[in-house]
Amino acid sequence: MKTIPLKNFEIGSKEKLTVISGPCVIEGEEEALFAARLLKDIFKRHSLNFVFKASYDKANRTSIDSFRGPGLREGLKILKRIKEELDVPILTDVHTPEEAFAAAEVCDIIQIPAFLCRQTDLLVACAQSKAIINVKKGQFLAPWDMKHVVKKLESAGSEKIILVDRGTCFGYNNLVTDVRSIPIMQEMGYPVCFDASHSVQLPGGLDQSSGGQREFIPVLARAAIAAGANVLFIESHPNPEEAKSDKASVFPFNQLDTFLKQIEKLYTVVQSFDV
Numbered sequence: 001m002k003t004i005p006l007k008n009f010e011i012g013s014k015e016k017l018t019v020i021s022g023p024c025v026i027e028g029e030e031e032a033l034f035a036a037r038l039l040k041d042i043f044k045r046h047s048l049n050f051v052f053k054a055s056y057d058k059a060n061r062t063s064i065d066s067f068r069g070p071g072l073r074e075g076l077k078i079l080k081r082i083k084e085e086l087d088v089p090i091l092t093d094v095h096t097p098e099e100a101f102a103a104a105e106v107c108d109i110i111q112i113p114a115f116l117c118r119q120t121d122l123l124v125a126c127a128q129s130k131a132i133i134n135v136k137k138g139q140f141l142a143p144w145d146m147k148h149v150v151k152k153l154e155s156a157g158s159e160k161i162i163l164v165d166r167g168t169c170f171g172y173n174n175l176v177t178d179v180r181s182i183p184i185m186q187e188m189g190y191p192v193c194f195d196a197s198h199s200v201q202l203p204g205g206l207d208q209s210s211g212g213q214r215e216f217i218p219v220l221a222r223a224a225i226a227a228g229a230n231v232l233f234i235e236s237h238p239n240p241e242e243a244k245s246d247k248a249s250v251f252p253f254n255q256l257d258t259f260l261k262q263i264e265k266l267y268t269v270v271q272s273f274d275v
Contacts, residue, residue: 055075
């Protein structure tokens with residue numbers, strides 16, 4: 001399986017787990033900078049690779065009235081400031097080919113949302129942007145169907161690919177995690193990330209917004225790491241009840257230390273197995 005160089009570490013390395021974390025959406029410049037500073041301080045206490053994540057636009061919100069973020073231009077300006085002032089790698093999601101090229105000028109990793117993982121023009125643009133690509137498996141896809149996504153990205157010139165499991169549709173307003181997806185997608189030759197926060201969502205479960213069961217984030221994350229996941233994605237917030245997006249499924253900062261300590265130990269044990 002390939003590893004992917006980023007800054008002073010490698011994504012997919014056996015030595016250290018890479019964790020992508022941050023608020024679901026940029027709620028303001030100072031709010032985003034504050035969150036990034038706190039997260040950097042938290043991650044300094046652990047032997048983990050940290051990537052800061054925040055979205056400039058949540059284009060697939062349930063309701064037309066939901067907060068979407070500052071938009072591409074302002075959002076990238078904020079992310080650039082965070083990257084330069086705090087010296088941390090940055091991830092954000094993109095929704096169109098034009099956004100892919102713009103975001104890649106600032107961000108180290110660009111993310112393809114689950115609903116868009118089969119959009120060929122978007123995949124090709126992301127691959128041509130030369131950024132690392134974090135592509136989420138659609139809730140509607142079997143893990144083995146991601147080979148077609150990989151082929152599209154490779155055909156456009158990218159081998160800097162991370163495949164992400166974020167749960168699978170299970171009836172209405174519910175998701176289920178099948179950890180078999182992790183080794184199945186690893187067979188495609190790239191690191192596999194588990195999205196622990198979106199996997200506990202209840203899509204549309206609150207009528208005009210998604211619900212969630214954040215109490216199961218640690219359970220699913222531990223299961224995914226035990227199954228061999230190479231990367232962990234966990235949206236987090238200093239005060240989840242005040243979060244402007246996904247408040248039911250973002251993880252609170254004040255619980256991160258204990259959680260990361262568990263994950264760090266578990267990852268070390270699992271990577272020591274000769275399987």
